[in-house]
Amino acid sequence: MIKVSNLRKSFDGVEVLKGVDIEIPTGSTMAIIGKSGAGKTVLFKHLVGLMRPDSGSVVVDGADITRLRAGALKEVKRKFGMVFQGGALFDSLTVLENIAFPMRELTGLKESELLKKAGEMLKEVGLSGMGNKYPDEISGGMKKRVALARALVMSPEYLFFDEPTTGLDPIVENAIHALMKRCKALAPCTYIMVSHDIKEVLEMSDLVAMLHEGVIIECSAPEEITGSSNPVVKQFLSGSTEGPIQMY
Amino acid sequence: MGFFTAVGRAAILYLGEMGRMLLFLLQFVFSALKPPYRILRVIKEMHFIGVKSLFIIALTSGFTGMVLGLQGYHTLRKFGSESALGSLVALSLIRELGPVLGSLMVTARAGSAMTAELGIMRISEQIDALDVMTLDPVKFLVAPKMLAGVLAVPLLVAIFDVIGIWGGYIVGVRLLGVNAARYFDGMKESLEFRDVWGGAVKSLAFGLIVTWVSCYKGYNCGHGARGVGDATTEAVVLSAILVLAWDYILTSLLL
Ligand SMILES: Nc1ncnc2c1ncn2[C@@H]1O[C@H](COP(=O)(O)OP(=O)(O)OP(=O)(O)O)[C@@H](O)[C@H]1O
Ligand SMILES: [Mg+2]
Numbered sequence: 295m296i297k298v299s300n301l302r303k304s305f306d307g308v309e310v311l312k313g314v315d316i317e318i319p320t321g322s323t324m325a326i327i328g329k330s331g332a333g334k335t336v337l338f339k340h341l342v343g344l345m346r347p348d349s350g351s352v353v354v355d356g357a358d359i360t361r362l363r364a365g366a367l368k369e370v371k372r373k374f375g376m377v378f379q380g381g382a383l384f385d386s387l388t389v390l391e392n393i394a395f396p397m398r399e400l401t402g403l404k405e406s407e408l409l410k411k412a413g414e415m416l417k418e419v420g421l422s423g424m425g426n427k428y429p430d431e432i433s434g435g436m437k438k439r440v441a442l443a444r445a446l447v448m449s450p451e452y453l454f455f456d457e458p459t460t461g462l463d464p465i466v467e468n469a470i471h472a473l474m475k476r477c478k479a480l481a482p483c484t485y486i487m488v489s490h491d492i493k494e495v496l497e498m499s500d501l502v503a504m505l506h507e508g509v510i511i512e513c514s515a516p517e518e519i520t521g522s523s524n525p526v527v528k529q530f531l532s533g534s535t536e537g538p539i540q541m542y
Numbered sequence: 543m544g545f546f547t548a549v550g551r552a553a554i555l556y557l558g559e560m561g562r563m564l565l566f567l568l569q570f571v572f573s574a575l576k577p578p579y580r581i582l583r584v585i586k587e588m589h590f591i592g593v594k595s596l597f598i599i600a601l602t603s604g605f606t607g608m609v610l611g612l613q614g615y616h617t618l619r620k621f622g623s624e625s626a627l628g629s630l631v632a633l634s635l636i637r638e639l640g641p642v643l644g645s646l647m648v649t650a651r652a653g654s655a656m657t658a659e660l661g662i663m664r665i666s667e668q669i670d671a672l673d674v675m676t677l678d679p680v681k682f683l684v685a686p687k688m689l690a691g692v693l694a695v696p697l698l699v700a701i702f703d704v705i706g707i708w709g710g711y712i713v714g715v716r717l718l719g720v721n722a723a724r725y726f727d728g729m730k731e732s733l734e735f736r737d738v739w740g741g742a743v744k745s746l747a748f749g750l751i752v753t754w755v756s757c758y759k760g761y762n763c764g765h766g767a768r769g770v771g772d773a774t775t776e777a778v779v780l781s782a783i784l785v786l787a788w789d790y791i792l793t794s795l796l797l
């Protein structure tokens with residue numbers, strides 16, 4: 295379980311996270327929604343220990359990762375996998391090498407085995423035959439899928455997806471959803487995802503949290519959140535330009 | 543008041559940067575000492591820093607030696623001591639020019655590339671991706687580069703010295719007619735182990751300085767393409783300044 299308490303972070307005097315409280319139960323799929331620039335990516339980076347908060351705590355299975363020493367932090371981080379919003383693929387490695395990379399560096403798998411596994415994963419994300427291309431030779435949606443494959447292949451306990459299907463066509467999107475569900479069924483784990491795609495959020499998650507103005511204003515099951523009485527949540531889910539969320 | 547505030551602020555800024563650079567160096571030392579040792583990555587980086595710099599080192603050292611032969615000959619002739627050309631060329635190269643010019647060439651060729659590589663990895667979140675995978679980026683990316691720098695630069699400098707001496711020989715002996723035996727005998731007589739040792743110490747130190755500064759600047763680069771560009775410029779300029787400044791300090795310590 296991940297428990298975030300009163301997490302605060304500001305950049306150059308602007309407070310982005312103003313006391314985030316959230317509980318992510320083990321085994322759940324939690325979706326974090328919120329308008330662009332709300333701080334979802336920043337929150338993610340705190341959850342995986344890439345950023346240190348100004349105050350507050352992130353407790354992962356009983357250990358507060360904001361206070362751990364390097365060695366202990368590494369132990370906790372082994373449970374994490376992350377799909378970055380921009381992919382963050384290693385651009386001097388081929389697509390296949392990218393997927394094989396974490397297995398090669400972190401597991402004792404034999405070269406032939408891990409290449410085979412990487413190849414299978416590549417096929418799963420619909421990119422078989424693209425293995426020898428470099429990240430700058432493939433499209434944005436393909437990069438996203440490679441990043442997804444690179445994270446899934448290690449079957450971590452906690453998987454963070456920063457917009458897993460943004461930029462994918464509807465068919466691929468559905469295939470990715472099926473893959474995510476299949477991976478979860480194979481090896482039980484916790485998914486935490488950021489998404490702007492309301493349909494995806496409702497379909498994939500069993501908890502939805504909305505981040506607005508630096509705090510989580512609502513966190514509930516998808517059925518409940520669609521019936522929320524909070525005007526901010528209502529407006530966000532309907533996508534209306536009229537309401538408490540102002541564009542400008 | 544404004545003046546003192548500005549000076550104070552600049553001083554704090556520079557001190558802070560120096561402190562961070564020192565911490566980065568310590569981080570490198572500790573992560574390099576901790577297993578697993580990634581020998582293969584060190585070898586790859588040595589190939590990049592060393593083997594791929596060979597051509598440019600050969601070229602610059604050849605010309606440096608030739609110019610030394612030319613200038614040295616005409617200067618020495620005024621005192622009627624052309625026979626000292628060999629020791630002049632060898633001593634200048636081994637004690638000063640080899641380490642300094644060699645590491646400046648490595649800065650230009652390999653240091654700047656390291657900064658750009660790390661900088662781009664930083665801004666495209668590849669370093670963060672390594673971090674989430676529990677691969678310490680300093681250990682994984684930086685340590686092999688710095689180790690390779692410390693190992694490869696002295697070797698490159700040795701090659702620089704040899705080719706430079708040969709360049710001086712071409713001009714001094716073949717073109718200008720200094721006696722060949724004299725050229726090499728003078729060298730043997732005047733060259734002491736201390737000189738060679740001093741040159742080796744310098745090139746080790748410069749190898750560390752160049753890769754340290756280049757990696758630090760790339761690893762901590764600012765935003766976007768501009769950030770990477772600025773980091774590269776800063777790395778080259780700072781490496782060059784530090785190499786020349788430390789050359790003076792080391793020379794005064796070694797003499
Ligand atoms: N490294 C940083 N330095 C300074 N400010 C930052 C940094 N990272 C994020 N911010 C600021 O934090 C705020 C939240 O950014 P974040 O990337 O978390 O938004 P987001 O919710 O992920 O948006 P999107 O849905 O568009 O991805 C933004 O105003 C951004 O300017
Ligand atoms: Mg984001």
